[in-house]
Every structure is written in C-alpha cells, then in structure tokens.
Amino acid sequence: MKLAELSERSGVSTATIKYYLREELLPPGRRISATRAEYGEEHLRRLRLVRAMIQVGRMPVAKAREVIAALDDDSLDHHARLGAAAWALPHGPEPKDDAQNTEDTGAARATADALLESLGWDYSRELGAESPAYGMLIDAIGTMRRLGYPCDVGQLLPYGRLTAQLAVTELDLVERYETPEGQVEAAVALTVLHEPILLSLRRLAQAEESNRRFVEST
Amino acid sequence: MKLAELSERSGVSTATIKYYLREELLPPGRRISATRAEYGEEHLRRLRLVRAMIQVGRMPVAKAREVIAALDDDSLDHHARLGAAAWALPHGPEPKDDAQNTEDTGAARATADALLESLGWDYSRELGAESPAYGMLIDAIGTMRRLGYPCDVGQLLPYGRLTAQLAVTELDLVERYETPEGQVEAAVALTVLHEPILLSLRRLAQAEESNRRFVEST
Numbered sequence: 001m002k003l004a005e006l007s008e009r010s011g012v013s014t015a016t017i018k019y020y021l022r023e024e025l026l027p028p029g030r031r032i033s034a035t036r037a038e039y040g041e042e043h044l045r046r047l048r049l050v051r052a053m054i055q056v057g058r059m060p061v062a063k064a065r066e067v068i069a070a071l072d073d074d075s076l077d078h079h080a081r082l083g084a085a086a087w088a089l090p091h092g093p094e095p096k097d098d099a100q101n102t103e104d105t106g107a108a109r110a111t112a113d114a115l116l117e118s119l120g121w122d123y124s125r126e127l128g129a130e131s132p133a134y135g136m137l138i139d140a141i142g143t144m145r146r147l148g149y150p151c152d153v154g155q156l157l158p159y160g161r162l163t164a165q166l167a168v169t170e171l172d173l174v175e176r177y178e179t180p181e182g183q184v185e186a187a188v189a190l191t192v193l194h195e196p197i198l199l200s201l202r203r204l205a206q207a208e209e210s211n212r213r214f215v216e217s218t
Numbered sequence: 219m220k221l222a223e224l225s226e227r228s229g230v231s232t233a234t235i236k237y238y239l240r241e242e243l244l245p246p247g248r249r250i251s252a253t254r255a256e257y258g259e260e261h262l263r264r265l266r267l268v269r270a271m272i273q274v275g276r277m278p279v280a281k282a283r284e285v286i287a288a289l290d291d292d293s294l295d296h297h298a299r300l301g302a303a304a305w306a307l308p309h310g311p312e313p314k315d316d317a318q319n320t321e322d323t324g325a326a327r328a329t330a331d332a333l334l335e336s337l338g339w340d341y342s343r344e345l346g347a348e349s350p351a352y353g354m355l356i357d358a359i360g361t362m363r364r365l366g367y368p369c370d371v372g373q374l375l376p377y378g379r380l381t382a383q384l385a386v387t388e389l390d391l392v393e394r395y396e397t398p399e400g401q402v403e404a405a406v407a408l409t410v411l412h413e414p415i416l417l418s419l420r421r422l423a424q425a426e427e428s429n430r431r432f433v434e435s436t
Contacts, residue, residue: 011364048365056361079432086421121426133421140414143274146229147266149407156415158387162380163419167427169376175431189367191424196358197374198420199413201381203304203351206409208339209385213393214297 003029006039010047017047023061025050025068042181049185057089057192071184078180085188086133108142114153119160170194221247224257228265235265241279243268243286260399267403271307275410281306289402296398303406304351326360332371337378388412 007014020026026046029037046068053064070076070084112134116122144151173190177183225232238244244264247255264286271282288294288302330352334340362369391408395401 010366044366048367051365052367056358056365077432079428082428082432083425086425089421116422121422131422131425133418133425136414136418137422140274140411140418144411147269147407147411148228148262149266149270149404149411155391156419158384159412159416159419160423162384163416163423164426166376166380166420167423170424171427171431173373186367187424187428189365191421193358193362193365193367194377195417196354198377198381198416200351200354200358201374201377202384202416203307203409204334204339204349204355205378205381205385206388206405207301207304207349207351208382209389210297210300210405213389214295214300 001039002036003039006043006047010044010051012047012051020047020050023065025061025064045182045185049189052189052192053089056196059089067188071181071188078184081180081184082187085184086191089132089188089191104142104146105138108138108145111141111151111153111156112138115156115160118153118157119164121160121164166198219257220254221257224261224265228262228269230265230269238265238268241283243279243282263400263403267407270407270410274414275307277307285406289399289406296402299398299402300405303402304409307350307406307409322360322364323356326356326363329359329369329371329374330356333374333378336371336375337382339378339382384416 001009003014003017007017010017017026021028026043029039029043032038050064050068053059053067054061059067067085067089070081073081073084076084115137141151141156170190171187174183174187177186219227221232221235224230225235228235235244239246244261247257247261250256268282268286271277271285272279277285285303285306288299288306291299291302294302333355359369359374388408389405392401392405395404
C-alpha cells in the first residue's frame with residue numbers, strides 16, 4: 001500500500017508516519033520509484049505498536065526505539081526477545097526517598113526474594129537479578145516501609161498469585177498471533193495497553209467491595 | 219511531640235513539614251507558646267499519607283489537598299469518604315487519540331458496561347456512571363480498538379475477576395486499622411503504594427510464564 005493508505009488504515013497522519021520513519025521506529029518501505037515507496041501489513045502492525053508505546057505508554061521516542069531494536073534483534077531467541085523488549089519498557093516512576101539508605105534497600109530486597117521464592121519463581125535464572133521490574137518491586141517495598149506502612153511477604157503473596165494467573169491468560173492471548181514477530185509485538189503492546197485496564201478495574205473492584213462491606217451491611 | 223521529633227520519626231525534613239502545614243496538607247499543631255506547637259500521632263500518620271501521594275503517586279499538591287479534603291469531610295459516611303478520596307486520586311494518563319470519535323467511545327462504553335454486568339458490579343448504583351476509574355476503563359478499551367487490537371468482554375473478564383479477589387484482600391488490610399480515619403487514610407495510601415507492586419509483579423509473572431512456555435519446553 002501507499003503512504004496515504006497506510007495513514008488511512010492506521011488513523012495516523014502521514015506527517016507522523018514520516019516522522020516515525022525518520023526516527024527508525026518503522027522500517028523503510030520498499031522503494032518503487034524515486035519518490036514513492038510501498039508499505040505492507042508489517043508496517044501497519046508495527047505502527048500500531050509504536051502508537052501503543054508512545055500514546056498510551058507515554059514512552060519517549062528513544063525508549064520506543066530501544067524496544068523496537070530488541071524486537072528486531074535476530075541474535076535472540078523468542079523468550080529472550082520478549083524479555084529484552086519487556087526490559088526496555090518503562091516501569092513507572094522510580095521513587096527515591098530522601099531517607100533511602102543501603103540498609104533499607106537490603107531489607108526490601110530480602111522481602112522481594114522471599115516473595116519470589118514463595119511463589120516458586122526462579123527469576124534469577126533467566127533475566128538476571130537486576131531486571132527493571134525486580135528493581136521496581138524492591139523500590140516499592142522499601143518506600144512502603146519507610147513511610148511506616150507494613151509490607152511483608154504474606155501481604156504481597158496474593159498479588160503474586162493473581163498476577164501469575166493473569167500471565168497465563170496474557171500469554172494465551174499473545175500465542176493467538178501466528179508469527180514469532182507478531183507474538184513479540186503483541187506481547188509488548190498488550191503489556192502497555194492492559195496496564196490502564198488493570199488499574200481502573202482495581203479501583204472499580206475496591207469501590208464495589210467497599211460498598212458491599214460498608215453500605216449493604218448497614 | 220515537637221516539630222523536630224515529627225521530622226525525625228517521619229524522615230521528612232522540617233522545611234518540608236512546614237511547607238505541608240502552609241499548604242494545608244497537614245492540620246496545624248496544638249499551640250503551646252507563641253513560637254511552638256505540639257504534634258500528635260495523627261500528624262505522623264497524615265504525613266505518611268501525604269508522602270505516599272506526592273512521592274509515589276506523583277500527585278500535584280493541589281490534587282493531594284483535594285484527597286485530604288474528602289478524608290476530612292464529616293458530612294460523608296465511611297464508604298462515601300473512601301469513594302470521594304479514590305475519586306480524587308489521579309487515574310494515570312488519559313489517552314486521547316487523534317482519531318477518537320463519539321462512535322468509538324459509545325462502543326467502548328458498551329463493552330465496559332457489559333463487562334461490569336458480567337462481573338455483577340452494579341457500579342452505577344453507587345459512585346455514579348462518571349467516576350474517573352470508569353472513564354479510564356472506557357478510554358483504555360477505546361484506545362486498544364483504535365490501535366487495531368481486539369478487546370472484548372471475554373478478554374477483559376479475567377482482569378475483573380482477579381481484581382475482585384484482590385479487593386477482598388485489600389479491604390481486609392484496610393480494616394486492620396482501628397479508627398475510621400485510619401481506615402480511610404490507609405485505603406488511599408495502599409491504593410497508591412500497591413500500584414507499583416502490582417505492575418512490577420505482573421511483569422515478573424509474564425517473564426516467568428514466558429520462560430515456562432518458550433524455554434523450559436524446548
């Protein structure tokens with residue numbers, strides 16, 4: 001398809017598509033003349049992913065380019081590509097408390113490790129102990145403690161168990177895509193796009209449960 | 219306790235505490251002389267909540283003040299205070315797509331309503347149909363569709379069921395706090411503080427499940 005059709009089918013303006021091409025977020029089209037290029041379904045799919053990352057995930061272009069590079073890295077196997085792309089995804093704000101110190105972080109890390117062990121996740125085996133998600137978990141535990149809120153393994157386990165169930169559903173969705181490239185792209189897009197769905201449903205579920213306890217029972 | 223002790227016990231500098239007092243995020247201390255005031259446990263507790271909202275939740279001061287006002291509103295009952303405080307909490311970025319239109323939003327709203335009905339959440343009954351979390355859910359569904367990713371009730375149901383289970387655990391935690399004021403403050407703080415925990419565990423669970431499917435099986 002021509003650029004105009006790619007724009008129409010994706011709902012993204014031709015100016016924005018040209019910008020993504022310049023920034024190497026989209027692979028170049030196939031040249032058919034000095035001034036024209038032809039685009040395929042893979043461009044449409046990639047364009048959707050880029051929109052998900054930049055619009056919904058609020059990722060800077062440089063960060064999105066890093067994710068794309070991981071997706072396109074032929075030297076990695078399927079799981080490693082998924083991992084590398086997830087690694088490059090932003091992991092929310094990283095709270096750095098003014099009272100933070102090494103002792104706090106050590107205690108938070110011990111809690112995180114005990115939690116992962118209880119869950120049977122041998123995380124160190126695969127992505128290494130320093131993945132951004134692992135760091136984010138340690139930060140979140142440390143911050144809760146410093147603010148004076150309890151945060152032990154028992155309290156965190158339900159979150160771990162439920163996300164494990166969720167991951168099965170999420171990987172099932174990813175496996176519906178036929179090609180390995182399609183799967184990796186879907187994994188990244190769904191990680192980003194399902195985040196606001198998860199957070200909004202959590203708030204709605206809390207309101208529902210609060211209503212059940214504090215209103216219906218009176 | 220004196221200001222210096224409040225600072226030491228909370229790990230928040232006296233300058234920051236004075237700023238929060240001026241901004242009415244903390245109630246004034248009890249005057250004991252022209253230049254000195256006395257602070258109590260309720261100040262320490264409130265200070266922790268303010269730190270959670272501003273540091274972890276990245277909320278602007280004006281937004282935090284709105285949440286505090288809902289907490290302190292004696293005209294509301296317990297559930298309504300929880301609801302008002304949750305309402306004032308920020309709900310993440312609200313994606314507004316350039317291709318967004320009324321027809322898309324109507325279809326997304328119909329999906330959201332069908333989902334809530336399947337879950338048995340009579341949400342309209344209580345906080346009204348226009349709560350921020352409900353709006354965020356509709357936006358997220360609409361964005362997925364516009365980007366060309368499928369998003370139907372069947373795909374969303376697991377998220378709803380799991381957050382319903384989570385809400386039971388979360389409200390149990392809140393009910394451990396003895397006073398109604400403590401409960402409402404804890405509900406707000408835990409909503410904010412558990413968000414990064416939920417999101418980081420989701421990423422770790424995905425990596426674990428991906429490893430199980432694509433590495434261990436080969």
